[in-house]
Amino acid sequence: MDLAYSQEEREFRAGLREWLGKVLPELPPRPSPDDWPGRRAYDLGWQRRLYDAGYAGLHWPVDAGGRGATPTQHLIFLEETERAGAPYVGANFVGLLHAGPTIAAEGTAEQRARWLPPVLRGEEVWCQGFSEPGAGSDLAALRTRAVRDGDAYVVTGSKIWTSHAEVADWCELLVRTDPAAPRHRGISWLAMPMDAPGVTVRPLRTLAGTAEFAEVFLDEVRVPVTHRVGAENDGWRVTMVTLSFERGTAFVGEVVACRRTLGELARAARANGRWDDPVLRRRLGRLYGEFGALWRLTQWNVSEAQGSGGVPGTGGSVFKLAYSHARQELYEAAAEVLGAGALSLEEQWTRERLSSLSYTIAAGTSQIQRNIVAERILGLPKGR
Numbered sequence: 523m524d525l526a527y528s529q530e531e532r533e534f535r536a537g538l539r540e541w542l543g544k545v546l547p548e549l550p551p552r553p554s555p556d557d558w559p560g561r562r563a564y565d566l567g568w569q570r571r572l573y574d575a576g577y578a579g580l581h582w583p584v585d586a587g588g589r590g591a592t593p594t595q596h597l598i599f600l601e602e603t604e605r606a607g608a609p610y611v612g613a614n615f616v617g618l619l620h621a622g623p624t625i626a627a628e629g630t631a632e633q634r635a636r637w638l639p640p641v642l643r644g645e646e647v648w649c650q651g652f653s654e655p656g657a658g659s660d661l662a663a664l665r666t667r668a669v670r671d672g673d674a675y676v677v678t679g680s681k682i683w684t685s686h687a688e689v690a691d692w693c694e695l696l697v698r699t700d701p702a703a704p705r706h707r708g709i710s711w712l713a714m715p716m717d718a719p720g721v722t723v724r725p726l727r728t729l730a731g732t733a734e735f736a737e738v739f740l741d742e743v744r745v746p747v748t749h750r751v752g753a754e755n756d757g758w759r760v761t762m763v764t765l766s767f768e769r770g771t772a773f774v775g776e777v778v779a780c781r782r783t784l785g786e787l788a789r790a791a792r793a794n795g796r797w798d799d800p801v802l803r804r805r806l807g808r809l810y811g812e813f814g815a816l817w818r819l820t821q822w823n824v825s826e827a828q829g830s831g832g833v834p835g836t837g838g839s840v841f842k843l844a845y846s847h848a849r850q851e852l853y854e855a856a857a858e859v860l861g862a863g864a865l866s867l868e869e870q871w872t873r874e875r876l877s878s879l880s881y882t883i884a885a886g887t888s889q890i891q892r893n894i895v896a897e898r899i900l901g902l903p904k905g906r
Contacts, residue, residue: 527594535598541575542606549609556732558613562647562689565612569644578642579618586626587638597821604778613686617641617648621694621713624764628711628752637692637713649690651681651714651738652761661696661761662705666740668697668712670754674744675699675712677720680737687723687736690716694764695745700755709757711764713749720744777820777845780852781813783874787852791859805855812848816841 527535549568553560572578581596582588591599604610611618622641625633640646657663666679677697687693693714700708716723720743726735752760788806791797819841853875 527598531592531594531598534595535602538577538599538602539606541577542602542608545571545575546606546608552609558686558689558732558734562613562686565609565614566644566647568609569611569614569618569642573643578644579622579638582623582626582638582642586622586634587642588626593821601778604782610776610779613647613689614641614644616650616685616690616694617646617692620650620764621648621692624694624711624760625713625751627763628760632748633713633751646691647686647689648692648694649687649716649736649738650685651687651693651695653681653683655680655682662709662758664696664698664709666695666697667701668699668710668745670699670747671744673747675710675747675750677712677714677740677743677745680739682737683726683735684723684738685735687716687738688725692716693738696757696761699757703755706758708755709761710754711751711757711760712745713751714743714745718743718745776849777813777816780849781810781817783856784809784813784852787856787859794859794861796859802855802858805851805858809848809852809855812844813852816845816848819844 550564553564555561569578576589577599579586579588580591580599581593582590584590618641622638625637629637637646641648652661652664654664654666656665664679666677666681668675668677675697677695679697681695684693693716695712695714697710697712698708699710702708714721720741722739722741724737724739726737728734784806788797791802791806796802856875
């Protein structure tokens, strides 16, 4: 991995900084955290600006509608947008970072042409229908059924923790198409329209007070067979592609945000006298080292993904495991630096602290990540 910047990359950074300097002052005010229709409109508007400027799907393959940027250009984009305080993907999270890359890697030409351009243009939002009440991180235990009926699947079951379901147009949905097959077989990956008859969405309110997740109930929902990505009963393999994106590259922008947050905490500690505590200084210093190492691991994972045709490897589980716990400790340190006076639900610090608790669960629990690292990277035998 070459960490030096070429002349082309320096010019890319300069052009991006100039564009951000012009466009960010023109953005409307950010909506309230619990106004998801408003947040959808805001996030789609930002995505459209990216598209018009040639920055949408920057690292996607050119034949998928992206710019085919190098891993280094992708990381420069993440660094510069975060440092400038630009909007993150928000409601576009699943479409841009999970479903879209999966369809780009596994979809047919017709599927890519139908679903990828609206994601890049900021016209459609996706949600993720993987977890179920009785099968959280154990996706192989899912029970939502899809029965073939002519040119459609009839889907019955339920999903939980469905990200952005209340504002989504499409759902990347895992279903069991062969109940007699072994657990990891007989699963298929479908693209389901959220306005189909039989789909019921019930938002779930998080500890931080927002409703970014939902329960989704499916009552004989008809999904065309042409909406299946990959072969029938090959959904587990396709899902591993999705999860490799979710765990490998989907959080890279947040690492940059955490490094910025850490700098803000250090400045706050110097201002309020907490910097005189050597234990706190050591804690912040160790976090600085951890997030620096995570950024290097991010660079390695993105480079590996580029070398493998755009699909991240199992190293993403190492990153996701380490990042989840580092983020939690970062916001524990924030409470120590800022004190009780700053810890109300009206404060962004508090919302981020509460949100950080979910990261050891989202995208596969830390226990699942440890199993993946042990079995697939270290080659240890499966636990009994």
